Amino acid sequence: MNDVGQRGEMRHGEPLSRHTSWRVGGSARRLYRPADSADLVHFLGGLDPDEPLLWIGLGSNLLIGDEGFSGTVIETQGCLTGLELFGETGLRAEAGASCAKVARFASRNGLVGAEFLAGIPGTMGGALAMNAGAFGGETWDWVSRIRTIDRQGRIRVRGPDAYCVGYRHVEGPAGEWFLDAELTLSPGDGEAAMARIRELLARRSRTQPIGLPSCGSVFRNPPGDHAARLIEAVGLKGDSIGGAQVSEKHANFIINTGDASAADIAALIERVQTEVERHSGIRLMPEVRRVGGEQ
């Protein structure tokens, strides 16, 4: 039952495998889906200061251990999904808006630059946390302002200069999460942008195992090389542990063939790291964020 004044949805003992694209992960003690940002402020304001918190968007870059999460998960996808235009070229997106919707909304409104987001199966919040990117575009290239929220429910407005941003790496003020972002895009031909989105999606489905449970690229590309090339070079394409398998289509993807556990995936990640390092001297670093499990 909801606490007084709390309008969102609380689930207890929620299996996180339902909330991650790898379809693995144990249960969360509680999972909260806020009704809107005001409700989130209210919810966080009443939270025990020692309660462990985990934010998830679409769970498309998360490996959650089989033991689950013994705190509260805040899920933004499907809840904080607002999108609006402002000024000549501004687009404001709430943290739970999907990247695909942001890309299409921009194009439909004659704004270009965000097309690369179309094939990234995450939320705006996840894209901000990861500096998600594809086909030469990166999320933070377009961010002009963001709003964050802390665990007491206090909201702050920040500029990109408050963050140290790199390749799949973002570091900012501790103890704050993304509530929404303002992107400054470029005016342009919306139909051409839609055509580019279609082309980028087609390119993805030719080269990636789309449709099978995965987390996209597991490892960051090391400087001047590609993780997929290094993995292929040591003959690990198709290699598996339990239900986890290095994709035959794209060696930097690990897919859940049906009954993988998080431990299977973690063990395969480790095997890939060990073998690649033994052959090339390069230690591949995971792009995927781990929660729990053997680190």
Ligand SMILES: Cc1cc2nc3c(=O)[nH]c(=O)nc-3n(C[C@H](O)[C@H](O)[C@H](O)COP(=O)(O)OP(=O)(O)OC[C@H]3O[C@@H](n4cnc5c(N)ncnc54)[C@H](O)[C@@H]3O)c2cc1C
């Ligand atoms: C098939 C496939 C293809 C992919 N292709 C790409 C690609 O081309 N480029 C790319 O960059 N990535 C790609 N990814 C990975 C993933 O989609 C991105 O990293 C995406 O940005 C993650 O968003 P999410 O909402 O799913 O985040 P989640 O996986 O839910 O979370 C990722 C991290 O962000 C944090 N987080 C989530 N929301 C917030 C918030 N509001 N505030 C603060 N922190 C938050 C989480 O705590 C976690 O640490 C792919 C994944 C898949 C499955």
